[in-house]
Amino acid sequence: MSAQRTELPVFQFMAGLKAIAPVLLGVIPFGLISGIAVTQVHIEPQDGLVMSVMIFSGTALLVALQLITGDMPALVILISALAVNLRFLIYSASIAPYVNRLSKGWKVLLGYLLSDQAYAVSIFHLREGASPGNRHWHLLGSGLGMWLVWQISVGLGLFLGASLPANLSLEFAIPLTFLALAIPAIKDQPTAMAALVSGAVVMVLARIPFNLGMLAAILLGIITGSLCERHL
Amino acid sequence: MTKIWWIMAGLGLGTFLIRFSFIALYGKIQFPALVEKSLKFIPAAVLFSLITPQFLMSNGHPNLTLANPRLIAGVAAGLVSWRTKNVALTISSGMAVLYLLQMILPN
Numbered sequence: 296m297s298a299q300r301t302e303l304p305v306f307q308f309m310a311g312l313k314a315i316a317p318v319l320l321g322v323i324p325f326g327l328i329s330g331i332a333v334t335q336v337h338i339e340p341q342d343g344l345v346m347s348v349m350i351f352s353g354t355a356l357l358v359a360l361q362l363i364t365g366d367m368p369a370l371v372i373l374i375s376a377l378a379v380n381l382r383f384l385i386y387s388a389s390i391a392p393y394v395n396r397l398s399k400g401w402k403v404l405l406g407y408l409l410s411d412q413a414y415a416v417s418i419f420h421l422r423e424g425a426s427p428g429n430r431h432w433h434l435l436g437s438g439l440g441m442w443l444v445w446q447i448s449v450g451l452g453l454f455l456g457a458s459l460p461a462n463l464s465l466e467f468a469i470p471l472t473f474l475a476l477a478i479p480a481i482k483d484q485p486t487a488m489a490a491l492v493s494g495a496v497v498m499v500l501a502r503i504p505f506n507l508g509m510l511a512a513i514l515l516g517i518i519t520g521s522l523c524e525r526h527l
Numbered sequence: 528m529t530k531i532w533w534i535m536a537g538l539g540l541g542t543f544l545i546r547f548s549f550i551a552l553y554g555k556i557q558f559p560a561l562v563e564k565s566l567k568f569i570p571a572a573v574l575f576s577l578i579t580p581q582f583l584m585s586n587g588h589p590n591l592t593l594a595n596p597r598l599i600a601g602v603a604a605g606l607v608s609w610r611t612k613n614v615a616l617t618i619s620s621g622m623a624v625l626y627l628l629q630m631i632l633p634n
Contacts, residue, residue, distance in 0.1 A: 411573075
């Protein structure tokens with residue numbers, strides 16, 4: 296296929312879908328678990344689905360649900376759950392250059408659809424283009440694929456919750472999914488150093504609340520990578 | 528229940544604003560070249576900060592011993608990922624090793 300054809304929106308979109316498809320295998324258990332967790336706090340399944348669409352974030356949802364059972368003030372719960380999502384600031388900054396020329400509507404849509412998985416899958420593709428061109432369609436493909444499977448999985452968890460077998464360690468599929476994305480992300484030595492430092496720091500700072508240790512780990516990892524790049 | 532709705536709505540709006548933040552600000556704020564060059568380390572830094580505690584900790588404490596089934600499953604899956612670069616294989620091999628260890632090892 297000629298280079299021009301593969302740059303067409305529809306091919307970029309399909310490429311995005313194709314890229315995220317294997318990742319979705321690990322997302323389904325996560326969605327199921329999240330849906331089940333919602334029902335355990337006595338939220339109606341249909342309300343849960345609305346909430347899932349509003350937020351589109353499993354980790355924030357799970358954190359919020361855990362804190363809701365602990366009976367804390369609403370504002371504290373809100374801030375704690377949002378803190379977990381601060382990493383999206385970094386995704387936002389990372390993809391901003393590639394969507395800068397797009398319309399407001401595109402930016403809002405792609406922003407809403409931003410997830411760990413879609414980001415991890417599309418960022419390299421966005422970077423490899425000589426110019427952003429139509430590559431935002433790849434991000435749309437991966438983002439929509441992720442969104443759909445996520446909502447369906449949460450829906451299944453919400454409406455089928457009680458009848459699903461417990462104790463299958465399904466939640467382990469989530470870190471495995473990220474591992475599957477993390478290893479190929481290391482493409483050179485500076486990046487390997489960034490990964491190493493990030494992993495080490497997050498362990499050292501594990502006790503810090505609000506996931507701030509994770510933010511510190513990410514920042515230090517990025518700084519390490521930059522330093523290595525300039526001096527190696 | 529209204530309390531829960533407020534929290535969820537706030538989470539929805541807040542999360543979207545976080546996601547949208549730099550996308551909205553990009554053209555309007557000039558970032559130094561150094562920042563732009565650093566962006567490429569974000570995926571690796573983020574992913575490893577997300578996964579490391581999942582594999583190296585048990586019950587909130589670091590566990591780098593062989594008694595940590597997640598560590599072993601993670602190493603196995605990591606090797607599969609390194610060799611095959613195949614996401615589905617990585618996930619399934621990791622789950623398989625975990626299930627195996629859970630059957631063999633006492634709880």
